[in-house]
Amino acid sequence: MNYWPLLGILLVVLGFALRMNPMLVVTGSAIITGLLGGMDLVKVITTFGKAFNDNRIIAIVWIVLPVIGLLERYGLQQQAARVIRSIKAATVGRLLLLYMLVRQATAAMGLTTVAGQAQTVRPLVAPMALAAAEQQLGEVDEPTAEKVKAYSAATDNVGLFFGEDIFIAIGSIVLIQQTLATYGYNLSPLHLALWAIPSAVAAFLIHGTRLMLLDRKLKLGGK
Structure with a gap:
């Protein structure tokens, strides 16, 4: 059994402990986990794209939050x-x-x-x-x-x-x-x-x- 992909968990813990940007920490850890698991870089990026496309409704939050911000800005x-x-x-x-x-x-x-x-x-x-x-x-x-x-x-x-x-x-x-x-x-x-x-x-x-x-x-x- 290959335990190297588990290093991604350690990277997440270390990144959060150092108070690094959570988005960068999670993304970087996911890429490294994929590479250590035997996937090539193209396949890792493809997997990211498929996951985003399958759950694209999540992106709606990026439309809602700016609207709320503008409403707050104007009182x-x-x-x-x-x-x-x-x-x-x-x-x-x-x-x-x-x-x-x-x-x-x-x-x-x-x-x-x-x-x-x-x-x-x-x-x-x-x-x-x-x-x-x-x-x-x-x-x-x-x-x-x-x-x-x-x-x-x-x-x-x-x-x-x-x-x-x-x-x-x-x-x-x-x-x-x-x-x-x-x-x-x-x-x-x-x-x-x-x-x-x-x-x-x-x-x-x-x-x-x-x-x-x-x-x-x-x-x-x-x-």
Whole structure:
């Protein structure tokens, strides 16, 4: 057995430890692994091209991110915060609770990419939550601001993680089904999706309670 290709893993670890450019580290390690595995350079590059072509939908992110950057450059965060300041009843907990409901509902329908950390939380949800915190506290110090941002990101994670399993045509459902099948439990995707609903409801109630407790803490001055 040829163990030389495993040097690629060592190169990845070494590159990350030296804080080198991750793209260069991974690409270089992949090329070296291919060469050590007996592939010529042309075949390695061909394999890269085929993988990119088979997964070209990933490249969409390079179109979305510049759009978000331009929107932020022209005041998207400021406008989002202004909208929240105009709603007197808005609080951090209520805002994030509503967002979690929408995130879970859309994820349950298979729309897992309509929101997310980069495209929704950073440019919209977090600024709106911070504006709501300012309405509750008047002035938000850095630790409180970071806590609000963390709750915003966590809300997106909870909504997506426990909502997507309700959709039967999602990778996680297939993984669960195949794993259970290896142990002799033959369950249909629909069966698994239905049993994901109680988990999603429990997650909503538990994290929703945490959001309401956050509201209470901010109402008391963040202490």
